[in-house]
Amino acid sequence: MKKLYINGEWCEGTAVTTTRSPSDLSDTVDEYASAGKDEAERAIAAAHAAAPAWGLAGVQQRADALDAIGTEILARKTELGALLAREEGKTLPEAIGEAARAGAIFKFFAQEALRVRGDKLASVRPNLDVDITREPVGVVGIIAPWNFPIAIPAWKIAPALAYGNTVVFKPADLVPGCGWALADIISRSGLPAGVFNLAMGPGRIVGEALTTDTRVNAVSFTGSTATGERVLMACAKRRAKVQLEMGGKNPLVVLADADLDVAVNAAIQGAFYSTGQRCTASSRLIVDESIYSRFIDAMTAKLATLKVGHALEQGIDIGPVVDSSQLEQDLSYIEIAKAEGARLAFGGERLKRATEGYFLNPALFVDCEPGMRHVREEIFGPVASVLPARGYEHALALANDTEYGLTAGICTTSLKHATHFKRNARAGMVMVNVPTAGVDYHVPFGGTKGSSYGSREQGSAAVEFFTTMKTAYTLA
Ligand SMILES: NC(=O)C1=CN([C@@H]2O[C@H](COP(=O)(O)OP(=O)(O)OC[C@H]3O[C@@H](n4cnc5c(N)ncnc54)[C@H](OP(=O)(O)O)[C@@H]3O)[C@@H](O)[C@H]2O)C=CC1
Numbered sequence: 001m002k003k004l005y006i007n008g009e010w011c012e013g014t015a016v017t018t019t020r021s022p023s024d025l026s027d028t029v030d031e032y033a034s035a036g037k038d039e040a041e042r043a044i045a046a047a048h049a050a051a052p053a054w055g056l057a058g059v060q061q062r063a064d065a066l067d068a069i070g071t072e073i074l075a076r077k078t079e080l081g082a083l084l085a086r087e088e089g090k091t092l093p094e095a096i097g098e099a100a101r102a103g104a105i106f107k108f109f110a111q112e113a114l115r116v117r118g119d120k121l122a123s124v125r126p127n128l129d130v131d132i133t134r135e136p137v138g139v140v141g142i143i144a145p146w147n148f149p150i151a152i153p154a155w156k157i158a159p160a161l162a163y164g165n166t167v168v169f170k171p172a173d174l175v176p177g178c179g180w181a182l183a184d185i186i187s188r189s190g191l192p193a194g195v196f197n198l199a200m201g202p203g204r205i206v207g208e209a210l211t212t213d214t215r216v217n218a219v220s221f222t223g224s225t226a227t228g229e230r231v232l233m234a235c236a237k238r239r240a241k242v243q244l245e246m247g248g249k250n251p252l253v254v255l256a257d258a259d260l261d262v263a264v265n266a267a268i269q270g271a272f273y274s275t276g277q278r279c280t281a282s283s284r285l286i287v288d289e290s291i292y293s294r295f296i297d298a299m300t301a302k303l304a305t306l307k308v309g310h311a312l313e314q315g316i317d318i319g320p321v322v323d324s325s326q327l328e329q330d331l332s333y334i335e336i337a338k339a340e341g342a343r344l345a346f347g348g349e350r351l352k353r354a355t356e357g358y359f360l361n362p363a364l365f366v367d368c369e370p371g372m373r374h375v376r377e378e379i380f381g382p383v384a385s386v387l388p389a390r391g392y393e394h395a396l397a398l399a400n401d402t403e404y405g406l407t408a409g410i411c412t413t414s415l416k417h418a419t420h421f422k423r424n425a426r427a428g429m430v431m432v433n434v435p436t437a438g439v440d441y442h443v444p445f446g447g448t449k450g451s452s453y454g455s456r457e458q459g460s461a462a463v464e465f466f467t468t469m470k471t472a473y474t475l476a
């Protein structure tokens with residue numbers, strides 16, 4: 001059984017979680033210790049005790065530890081990718097790519113640790129100097145989702161440690177294996193005891209402890225809107241710093257002048273790769289009516305060539321849905337869409353394969369209307385809705401007609417429309433002729449409206465969340 005990591009030691013939990021591969025329910029991935037209230041409390045206490053010394057540790061020590069973590073992840077990316085594919089159901093190439101991304105993130109923040117800047121200004125009063133410096137926030141609680149079980153923890157843990165904070169990390173209960181593997185690597189990086197702690201366990205116990213315990217100074221969360229709001233309320237009540245990345249209902253606009261191959265590739269990758277289980281997925285395809293039928297024909301032809309199957313099998317394009325409740329959610333939205341009058345142009349049915357798993361044929365709904373539930377609500381599966389648009393202005397209005405604002409994409413050969421869309425799409429990230437999903441690791445990530453709350457993650461923007469400013473006045 002894989003254990004919890006608290007105060008530099010591997011320890012038992014109060015329960016055991018057994019995980020199975022969504023590609024093959026007879027394949028038991030492993031058994032993991034699950035923290036109860038006591039272990040969550042011990043992890044928080046360890047991070048709290050370690051915070052003052054780590055906050056004052058030299059930046060070289062932080063940079064060395066992060067670089068060592070990044071090096072080991074990169075050296076073992078194939079093995080980590082195989083674990084990820086087996087546990088979460090992403091295809092092997094996607095999973096290896098995610099592991100490599102996590103390694104690159106640790107290496108990026110190893111360098112960022114050396115670049116924390118301050119400022120020095122003349123005072124408005126005589127004989128005074130003013131210094132502005134950044135300090136660690138203290139103890140950071142990290143609550144991660146299942147859909148990027150290595151990369152998302154990496155982009156929260158790496159900046160937290162780089163800027164001198166201590167960490168209690170709670171992976172999603174569906175994917176403790178990836179969280180454990182990351183913790184195992186971190187445990188060998190030379191960090192002092194208590195600086196990093198792994199508390200696998202249920203959200204309602206470990207997650208709640210992180211959001212309500214006054215010793216946790218900041219919480220970084222990615223997951224559903226409902227849980228995000230709960231986390232926000234608990235943190236706001238005790239004035240803890242909080243950062244939320246939640247849902248998306250991302251539009252991909254395809255204009256009349258788009259290169260059809262580019263548009264179809266962007267739509268297929270953005271909507272269906274990673275089984276559509278990405279907050280950046282293009283779940284709304286908004287297509288100019290003059291190329292509407294050509295686009296749908298090309299999409300259905302391409303969809304018919306995609307292979308859905310076991311995540312570890314060679315040549316598979318789309319792995320299984322992560323678990324039975326996500327599959328139920330996907331299937332129920334497929335029924336809702338049919339009942340709403342959308343036309344199912346492709347897929348939508350459960351598929352049988354050699355192993356028993358949660359395989360779903362990607363679903364493409366066409367002739368959708370903006371008010372339909374499946375067009376407005378996040379499904380988080382391989383289901384996309386096509387809406388016809390009457391020209392650019394109408395397409396932009398449809399794109400912005402959502403309570404979310406994570407990513408927005410456009411396929412066009414017109415510089416004028418691409419430039420206008422970049423300025424006017426109400427989203428935190430805008431893509432031109434590339435899929436809405438799949439982002440770089442060294443630039444800010446986050447959305448507007450209902451998708452995000454708090455300052456941006458990733459890149460040099462991460463310093464905002466993981467540090468606090470101090471202004472010092474000195475008599476010269
Ligand atoms: N935007 C995104 O990136 C993601 C969005 N989602 C959306 O969320 C839906 C449900 O997925 P699900 O995994 O259940 O998402 P959740 O929001 O429930 O889970 C995200 C994280 O929050 C934890 N958590 C659960 N309850 C609490 C709580 N009361 N306090 C603090 N933390 C808590 C979870 O722990 P535990 O796993 O133990 O429950 C997990 O680590 C999906 O269908 C999808 O729509 C899901 C994943 C990512």
Ligand SMILES: O=C(O)CCC(=O)C(=O)O
Binds near residue numbers: 152222278436
């Ligand atoms: O699209 C990506 O690269 C990142 C997506 C993501 O962070 C998410 O789905 O939670």
